Amino acid sequence: MAEQLYNAIFVGSIYALFAVGFALVFSVLDILNLAHPVVFMLGAFVALFCMSTFGLPAGFAAVIAFLATGAFGIFLDRIAFAPLRRRGAPPLSAMISSLGFAIVVIRLMELRYGPDLTSYPAGSLPQTVVQIGDARLDALRLVIIGLAIVLMGALTYFVRATQLGRDIRALAENPRAARLLGVNVDRAIASTFFISSGFGGVAGALLGFAYNAIYPQMGTPYELKAFTVMVVGGMGSLPGAVLGAYILGIGEIAALVFLPADLAELRDALAFGLLFLVLVIRPRGLLGHRVAERA
Amino acid sequence: MTPLLEVEELRVRYGAVEALHGVSFAANAGEVTALIGANGAGKSSTLAAISGVIPARGRIRFDGRDIAGAPPYAIVRAGIVQVPEGREILARMTVEENLLMGLRGRDRSELASAYERFPILRERRALLAGALSGGEQQMLAIARALLARPRLLLLDEPSLGLAPLIVKQVFETLADLKRQGVTMVLVEQNALRALRLADRAYVMDLGRIVMNGTGGELLRDEGVARTYLGG
Numbered sequence: 001m002a003e004q005l006y007n008a009i010f011v012g013s014i015y016a017l018f019a020v021g022f023a024l025v026f027s028v029l030d031i032l033n034l035a036h037p038v039v040f041m042l043g044a045f046v047a048l049f050c051m052s053t054f055g056l057p058a059g060f061a062a063v064i065a066f067l068a069t070g071a072f073g074i075f076l077d078r079i080a081f082a083p084l085r086r087r088g089a090p091p092l093s094a095m096i097s098s099l100g101f102a103i104v105v106i107r108l109m110e111l112r113y114g115p116d117l118t119s120y121p122a123g124s125l126p127q128t129v130v131q132i133g134d135a136r137l138d139a140l141r142l143v144i145i146g147l148a149i150v151l152m153g154a155l156t157y158f159v160r161a162t163q164l165g166r167d168i169r170a171l172a173e174n175p176r177a178a179r180l181l182g183v184n185v186d187r188a189i190a191s192t193f194f195i196s197s198g199f200g201g202v203a204g205a206l207l208g209f210a211y212n213a214i215y216p217q218m219g220t221p222y223e224l225k226a227f228t229v230m231v232v233g234g235m236g237s238l239p240g241a242v243l244g245a246y247i248l249g250i251g252e253i254a255a256l257v258f259l260p261a262d263l264a265e266l267r268d269a270l271a272f273g274l275l276f277l278v279l280v281i282r283p284r285g286l287l288g289h290r291v292a293e294r295a
Numbered sequence: 296m297t298p299l300l301e302v303e304e305l306r307v308r309y310g311a312v313e314a315l316h317g318v319s320f321a322a323n324a325g326e327v328t329a330l331i332g333a334n335g336a337g338k339s340s341t342l343a344a345i346s347g348v349i350p351a352r353g354r355i356r357f358d359g360r361d362i363a364g365a366p367p368y369a370i371v372r373a374g375i376v377q378v379p380e381g382r383e384i385l386a387r388m389t390v391e392e393n394l395l396m397g398l399r400g401r402d403r404s405e406l407a408s409a410y411e412r413f414p415i416l417r418e419r420r421a422l423l424a425g426a427l428s429g430g431e432q433q434m435l436a437i438a439r440a441l442l443a444r445p446r447l448l449l450l451d452e453p454s455l456g457l458a459p460l461i462v463k464q465v466f467e468t469l470a471d472l473k474r475q476g477v478t479m480v481l482v483e484q485n486a487l488r489a490l491r492l493a494d495r496a497y498v499m500d501l502g503r504i505v506m507n508g509t510g511g512e513l514l515r516d517e518g519v520a521r522t523y524l525g526g
Binding site (some may be wrong): 163167169170173174177179180181182185289 | 346347348366367368371372376377379383384385386387388392395396397399400439443
């Protein structure tokens with residue numbers, strides 16, 4: 001039971017890291033970045049590259065994955081979103097554009113690494129197991145959970161207490177007011193993509209470490225989950241996305257534990273059903289802003 | 296004396312429609328310059344063009360420098376700060392966070408000056424700005440703009456939608472700022488109050504300046520009185 005809860009928190013942490021980045025871009029630009037699974041996957045591969053080519057330790061590789069995917073996020077914005085933004089294209093165009101970008105990058109990665117599972121170099125990941133009571137917990141996952149919580153704490157501090165963070169929030173709430181207040185919009189958008197993609201990339205690297213199996217399509221299953229989690233949490237609310245992510249993680253594992261083995265296939269149905277229920281009861285999501293607060 | 300702000304032949308178009316057909320006016324340092332006129336005369340478009348938030352043609356010189364085409368943040372940094380129509384406070388941020396947006400990373404101790412001028416904002420500093428009354432939101436918008444250290448304050452309809460008593464308070468605040476030497480360009484539908492406060496005023500109609508003079512001259516002008524002062 002303790003092991004299952006532990007797994008639920010681990011899975012929830014990965015969902016949360018993935019979903020906050022997704023929600024951050026949505027809150028600032030009102031677009032769904034369908035290339036977010038790509039930065040997730042690239043994070044895992046950047047870490048692999050650092051470890052296999054340069055023999056860097058996993059922790060250091062994760063830091064590089066964060067920085068590299070963050071920079072890649074700015075590039076992604078320049079290619080897939082900025083040209084559309086300049087022409088005032090509707091959000092749907094941005095969605096399609098990012099989807100196209102994602103497919104191109106995934107295919108290129110498949111050409112290079114093949115579609116199958118790749119592992120990290122032997123012995124590069126810690127194998128320690130901690131015994132707490134009669135639960136055997138994988139130490140690596142413990143570190144990953146801790147790291148996810150620290151990262152989300154840092155993000156909260158950034159958006160609440162720094163001027164750049166306030167600029168991003170101002171831009172998310174009211175672009176016209178933000179510009180009149182002297183927010184450098186290009187800089188705020190670039191920072192948004194850096195942070196969003198950096199979080200996505202580090203989530204991918206951490207998940208890759210935990211499962212020791214990465215592949216070019218590894219981000220795809222997370223996309224729909226992140227989208228759902230974001231809607232349930234309240235469109236674009238970062239704490240909402242995190243809360244939604246842990247609820248989904250716990251819901252999935254609970255389904256696994258409580259459903260009889262022959263119904264295990266229903267695990268997604270149960271988890272998503274739970275989220276659906278939240279929306280029926282509370283359409284604006286758990287921590288969403290009331291619509292119509294501005295005339 | 297060269298004016299602090301000189302606008303020449305300003306043209307703005309929204310799609311196929313030209314909203315400003317070559318507007319020229321100037322604002323002197325230390326003075327209040329009012330732009331009055333009916334709804335749709337182009338007053339707000341003029342301010343938006345000066346702040347750089349809508350594209351415009353023509354020349355905008357601030358302190359001798361041409362700022363037309365500069366991005367809005369560079370214009371704010373140069374010292375032109377706008378209190379926009381409808382206040383545009385950030386409703387999901389606290390009152391204090393709104394003020395910090397004006398401060399832009401400078402030392403928080405400067406907040407004291409804003410709280411001194413508007414004690415109500417000190418009381419409400421931890422509240423979400425969206426919870427303030429209309430009058431308080433206008434105070435917040437003015438306080439926030441002042442914290443940006445404006446060399447030129449643009450005010451777009453500061454009395455719009457406020458109760459008469461609050462309108463009076465807002466204009467008292469503006470008169471106070473004028474005494475302190477703050478240079479202002481004031482756009483107002485409440486022409487009587489605007490002209491009383493203004494050193495110089497311009498009347499706009501259908502995207503053009505149709506008349507100008509000192510505030511007193513326009514107050515005494517029969518045509519202005521009939522059209523804009525309801526008398």
